[in-house]
Amino acid sequence: MPTIKDVAREAGVSIATVSYVLNNKSHFVSARTREQVLEAIQRVGYTPNMTARNLKSSQTRLIGYAWHREPGDQVNAVLDRFIYFLAQAAETAGYHLLTFTHPVGQPLPVYDELIRSGRVDGFVLAGTVQNDERIRFLLEEEFPFVSFGRSNPQWDFPWVDTDGAIGVRQAVQRLIELGHQRIAMAAWPEESISGKHRLEGYYAAMDQAGLPVLPEYIVRGEHTESAGHHAFNAWMDLPESARPTAAIAITDLVAIGIMNEAEARGLTIGQDFSLIGFDDTPLTQYLKPSLSTLQQAIPETGQALISMLEAILSHYRDYDRHILIPPCLLERASVGPPRW
Amino acid sequence: MPTIKDVAREAGVSIATVSYVLNNKSHFVSARTREQVLEAIQRVGYTPNMTARNLKSSQTRLIGYAWHREPGDQVNAVLDRFIYFLAQAAETAGYHLLTFTHPVGQPLPVYDELIRSGRVDGFVLAGTVQNDERIRFLLEEEFPFVSFGRSNPQWDFPWVDTDGAIGVRQAVQRLIELGHQRIAMAAWPEESISGKHRLEGYYAAMDQAGLPVLPEYIVRGEHTESAGHHAFNAWMDLPESARPTAAIAITDLVAIGIMNEAEARGLTIGQDFSLIGFDDTPLTQYLKPSLSTLQQAIPETGQALISMLEAILSHYRDYDRHILIPPCLLERASVGPPRW
């Protein structure tokens, strides 16, 4: 590989001059010299060495992102899509993503090592939880990062998140519009932050419409298909006059459980029972019936996070540290007017 | 961040000595000095700067991997799983993954830039096609890489691939074992290499069992759900005595199309018609009936690729340049004995 020296020799100038034109410090260089250098660069086929630049400037133009492997060999469809757009946005900003993994429950040593060895300029976090230890750690270390997802509301850190409250609210409103009155929700355990936000949207819509929410309407469970079975059974155990005619599932996988359980009981989703999931997981559009769902604005989220991180790394002052992006309701065959 | 100088000062030795203990050139250092240095490292909390090391050694310990975004906003479930295990294997070998994207159909400039700027030590390719231009390019540049997937058989390059022939053969044999005789296959267009291999497995199993393969049994199509509809319709258009009672779908998405079309025609998959897909795409286990499928050995593949690349980067001589890994048949509810 040719170096800056080769270019200098070829152009008959010093390496400093080459560096000037490389870095657009053109005001220091005469137009003629500039031309010569540019030609020399072409001739020898020179591209600046990133490692050397990085050493000199004490940066890496690398953003760290940790993989999330779900338990039980599952995938996280949202994050799989997310990271692609994150990478793309990062590249546009002149960065690359350095991806890494860490032992389950032991993220900190890996983050620490990456920081101390100067491997990355900043991090993008995803899959944050309440009191996320990574956030606490990075805040403490004062190391640049942005987060896809909120955490402890007491902590002041930059994040972008899907506005689950708005999304679910909109979905419930749509069901109400279709004539549903008894609407249930399959929710997540209390600890989940995004679960809490989505549930808030549900309550908001029901309250606004003056519709009662029976305690039994809210069934909490994990991110599993069987949580859907359980929820649906709980609803069907209610006396007929109280049974919900529609439901929001906190996630598509739970929605699938609900669908399967309903079909097993001889009910037709979309006709006898309306259902809206969350995430637009791949393949859900091909289910019979196709599943209505709230799709997160993944590309925009990735873009927003990178812009934010870029602002931080460039020490800009003015930028939003908290961005909420509403999801988009995709109405498919799993919803319809109530049968009764 | 403390540097090697800080450690040297703290330990009262030269930076060379610190470097020696850091790089386990301990034979040059007395046990006592070694101890002192180690303690000093602890005290000042020192971690070697990767960029500096990299500059010195002209490497990056970074492996480039390009994202593949499928057309039409689809995901590639196999690659999404793959990259996680690839990252993990890379880390064990002391590397990290640098991920990047490139304009559709224009990969080369990005690969070139990454090489010229010394950003990565090697590449892992995935989603290879016939006469893959990336392979041709990297071969020409003599830049280290390994490939998940084969390409032009004339080219000599290191790859790991799923043994689709073995997998499909095994799947067909299983169907035969259950009593099926008229077995069809939804295949890919002729250009697809892996499509060709999988089809070979189909023919091998049918031949071995002495079962005839009507030309109509092979229906080629893209990686879409509608390709499944089309295939199933084509089969059902055959005179009843010739209609297949089971089929292999080249991919789960096509299998879903087949399932949906069959159900629409009032047939029950698993009873009236047996079906096996390919890839174990997430959620397919929750379909009704759950889809039998050939699951690629993704973790092993990632590991094998990294070992191979590591061998190349370390200039080892002895290593397999071509590794075929058989997939695993997951038998679920979509298969059963033929009804007739």
Next chain:
DNA sequence: CTGTTAGCGCTTTCAC
């Protein structure tokens, strides 16, 4: 055994 020193390729201050 340990230290001095010359770079790795680049940016940038400071002279000229």
Next chain:
DNA sequence: GTGAAAGCGCTAACAG
């Protein structure tokens, strides 16, 4: 305007 030279943090001859 341009160039000489220092130095980013580290490794590895080479001296001693």
